[in-house]
Every structure is written in C-alpha cells, then in structure tokens.
Amino acid sequence: MKNIIVLSLISILLWGSGCTEQNKLSVPSLSPNPTDNSQELSVEPTAIPLPSATPAPIVTQVTLGAVGDILIHNRVYEDAKKPDGSYSFNKMFTLVKDILQKPDILVANQESMTGGTELGLSSYPMFNSPHEIGDALKDAGVDFVTMANNHTMDKKEKGILSALAYWDKIGMPHTGAYKSQADRDTIRTMTQNDITFSFLAYTYGTNGIPVPKDKPYLVNLIQEDLMKKDIERAKKLGDVTVVSLHWGIEYQIEPNAEQLRIAKLLADWGVDIIIGTHPHVLQPSAWIKNASGHKTFVMYSLGNFISAQSELLQWIGGMGTITIVKTQVGDKSTIDLVQPTFTPTFTYSKKYKGFQIIPMAQLDNQHLANAKQQLYKTKLHMRKYIPDLIYP
Numbered sequence: 120m121k122n123i124i125v126l127s128l129i130s131i132l133l134w135g136s137g138c139t140e141q142n143k144l145s146v147p148s149l150s151p152n153p154t155d156n157s158q159e160l161s162v163e164p165t166a167i168p169l170p171s172a173t174p175a176p177i178v179t180q181v182t183l184g185a186v187g188d189i190l191i192h193n194r195v196y197e198d199a200k201k202p203d204g205s206y207s208f209n210k211m212f213t214l215v216k217d218i219l220q221k222p223d224i225l226v227a228n229q230e231s232m233t234g235g236t237e238l239g240l241s242s243y244p245m246f247n248s249p250h251e252i253g254d255a256l257k258d259a260g261v262d263f264v265t266m267a268n269n270h271t272m273d274k275k276e277k278g279i280l281s282a283l284a285y286w287d288k289i290g291m292p293h294t295g296a297y298k299s300q301a302d303r304d305t306i307r308t309m310t311q312n313d314i315t316f317s318f319l320a321y322t323y324g325t326n327g328i329p330v331p332k333d334k335p336y337l338v339n340l341i342q343e344d345l346m347k348k349d350i351e352r353a354k355k356l357g358d359v360t361v362v363s364l365h366w367g368i369e370y371q372i373e374p375n376a377e378q379l380r381i382a383k384l385l386a387d388w389g390v391d392i393i394i395g396t397h398p399h400v401l402q403p404s405a406w407i408k409n410a411s412g413h414k415t416f417v418m419y420s421l422g423n424f425i426s427a428q429s430e431l432l433q434w435i436g437g438m439g440t441i442t443i444v445k446t447q448v449g450d451k452s453t454i455d456l457v458q459p460t461f462t463p464t465f466t467y468s469k470k471y472k473g474f475q476i477i478p479m480a481q482l483d484n485q486h487l488a489n490a491k492q493q494l495y496k497t498k499l500h501m502r503k504y505i506p507d508l509i510y511p
C-alpha cells in the first residue's frame with residue numbers, strides 16, 4: 120500500500136471586511152472641554168466581529184510515475200524461463216522495486232502483447248510474451264498498463280483478448296486495446312487522495328497489420344477527431360487527464376515535428392500529462408503552456424524500460440514522475456503540476472543473460488563503461504527543456 124499524503128488541512132478564519140471600516144468609524148475622538156482641564160476620551164463601544172465561516176481549502180496530492188516500453192524479446196523470456204518450464208520475470212525488477220514503489224500511481228507501457236504461451240511465444244518482429252511479465256510488473260509496483268502500440272496487432276485479436284483477460288485476472292487496470300466497442304468507450308479512471316485520473320492511450324499505427332474494419336475498437340489509433348472526443352469525456356470524468364502516446368521516430372533522441380504538433384494539440388485541449396513511448400531511446404520532457412495558461416507536462420519518450428535491444432541508448436530508460444496538487448475550496452478545485460523528476464535506469468545483462476534493470480546511479484564500470492559519465496550525459500539530456508528537472 121502506498122503512502123497517502125495529505126499535504127495540509129488549513130483552516131483560514133477570515134475576519135469580516137466590515138471590521139476595518141468599523142474601527143475607523145470608532146476611532147476615539149478627542150473632545151476638548153474648555154471648562155474641564157482633563158481631556159476625556161469618548162469611546163464608542165465596538166462589537167467584536169465574529170470570524171465568518173468560509174470553506175477551508177483542502178489540499179491533497181498524488182505523485183504519478185511512468186516507465187517506458189516493456190519489450191520482451193526472446194532473449195528476455197528465455198532468461199526468465201524456470202526449470203519447470205514456467206516463467207518468472209520478478210528478479211529482473213528487484214533493483215528498481217524501491218524506486219517503482221515511490222509514486223502513488225505508476226504507469227507502464229506493455230509494448231509486446233502478453234498473449235501467453237498457449238499462443239506460442241515470439242519475438243521481433245511479431246511479439247507474443249508470457250503472461251507472467253504482468254505478475255512481475257504488478258509485484259514491482261506498476262498500477263496501470265497501456266496497450267496501444269505498433270505491436271498490439273502482432274497476434275491479432277486473440278493475442279489482445281488473451282492479454283486483456285490476464286490483466287483482468289491479476290487486477291491490473293489497462294487501456295489502449297479493447298475487447299468490444301463498449302469496452303473501448305469506457306474511459307478508465309483511478310482515484311487516489313480525492314484526485315481522479317482519466318487514462319487514455321493511442322498508437323501511431325500497427326506495423327502495417329490492419330485493424331479489422333468491423334473491430335476498430337481493438338486498438339486506439341492516433342486520430343485527432345477520436346482523441347478530441349475522448350479527451351472531452353475524460354475531462355468530465357476526472358480532475359487530471361493522462362494520455363499515453365506511442366509515437367515518434369525510433370532511435371531519435373529529440374521529439375520530431377509531428378510529436379510537437381500533437382503535444383500542442385493535446386495541450387490546447389486541456390490534457391494535463393502526456394506519457395510518450397516508442398522511440399526506444401530517451402527524449403527530454405517539457406512543459407507546454409496553452410493560450411489560457413493551462414500547463415501540460417510532456418514526457419516525449421521514456422525509452423525502453425526493459426528489452427534485449429543491442430545499443431547503449433536502448434538500454435537506458437527510466438521513470439518520470441510528476442506531482443499533482445489539488446486544492447479544493449467549497450465546490451471549486453484547482454490542479455497544479457509540480458516537481459517533475461526523472462530517475463535514469465539501465466537494462467543490464469551479461470551477453471543477454473541475467474537481465475536486471477538497475478538505477479543508473481548504482482551502476483559501476485563493470486556494468487557499463489564510464490558509468491558515471493553516461494549518467495551525467497543522460498541527466499543533461501533529460502534536463503534540456505526543464506532545467507530544474509529533479510533527479511531524486
């Protein structure tokens with residue numbers, strides 16, 4: 120159970136505004152009396168004003184975290200295979216578990232569908248992953264999974280249905296891929312500390328595997344009219360709208376023009392938080408302020424959280440967090456996003472065996488050559504647009 124932090128409960132007792140005026144009127148006046156040497160002060164009795172009862176502001180906060188792509192190549196699931204033929208990925212998350220437990224709500228992007236062994240496991244280019252990765256994510260502290268990816272259709276409808284059934288079985292909320300139109304039209308929400316989050320997820324495409332025309336609900340695509348309508352509904356359902364986007368160009372360390380355009384669009388529509396995945400490398404986070412002053416926090420790309428890709432930048436990922444502060448006065452509430460953080464992580468393996476996700480701050484040169492320098496470069500990169508980005 121994660122900590123529930125109630126910032127403060129402040130009672131402000133406002134004195135009636137008449138108070139000052141009343142005092143002015145009853146300022147003791149000197150009334151000199153020529154027949155009397157003594158000067159009397161004539162003081163009008165003043166009523167002591169009672170504090171007027173205004174609603175006390177109630178301030179609560181939630182920290183929302185996100186990690187990037189969970190991309191289960193064959194080398195990863197082979198490493199997770201136990202002598203009895205079952206799979207356990209839990210040990211791969213041991214060293215980041217403390218970090219993953221910190222946010223009140225943690226979102227992960229399950230890039231490879233978890234269709235389970237019954238459908239035959241597979242790797243790139245058409246993935247199918249063991250259900251058990253779900254157990255490991257849940258055990259590690261993940262609270263919500265997004266499923267709109269370019270690999271969502273890899274095992275077609277049966278892969279999606281098997282994955283959905285398993286997430287439901289272990290009690291892991293999810294969005295982005297669905298079993299029916301009614302399922303797609305049900306916006307997922309989560310409430311913590313009196314702050315309600317609405318979650319949406321979309322992908323740029325499905326690697327050329329067509330989404331069946333009669334089942335467009337299977338996976339959410341980035342379609343502006345669809346997103347706009349969903350976002351309008353999501354905003355009515357919750358205090359905070361979170362949109363996960365599988366977008367961008369693989370291996371590019373900066374958002375491209377299309378990401379910038381869509382992010383601005385979503386900011387204009389009042390989305391609060393954008394969680395970006397797909398490029399397999401980190402792209403810096405940023406703030407976007409829209410014309411009405413609303414601020415959107417955009418994590419353009421969180422990189423791979425776990426994969427068996429082969430390049431340095433594909434091994435570096437991490438957890439981004441943002442703290443949401445809700446101030447409620449009477450029936451009016453305001454939301455502030457504060458304290459953006461990033462914790463860089465690294466997928467370590469020895470020749471693709473013994474996979475471990477390790478906080479970069481804990482790496483030594485045996486894990487990664489020039490580990491400290493790589494950490495420094497990563498921090499510098501992620502701070503590019505938010506100079507005061509916090510590294511916890």
Ligand SMILES: [Zn+2]
Nearest residue numbers: 230268269397
């Ligand atoms: Zn992808």
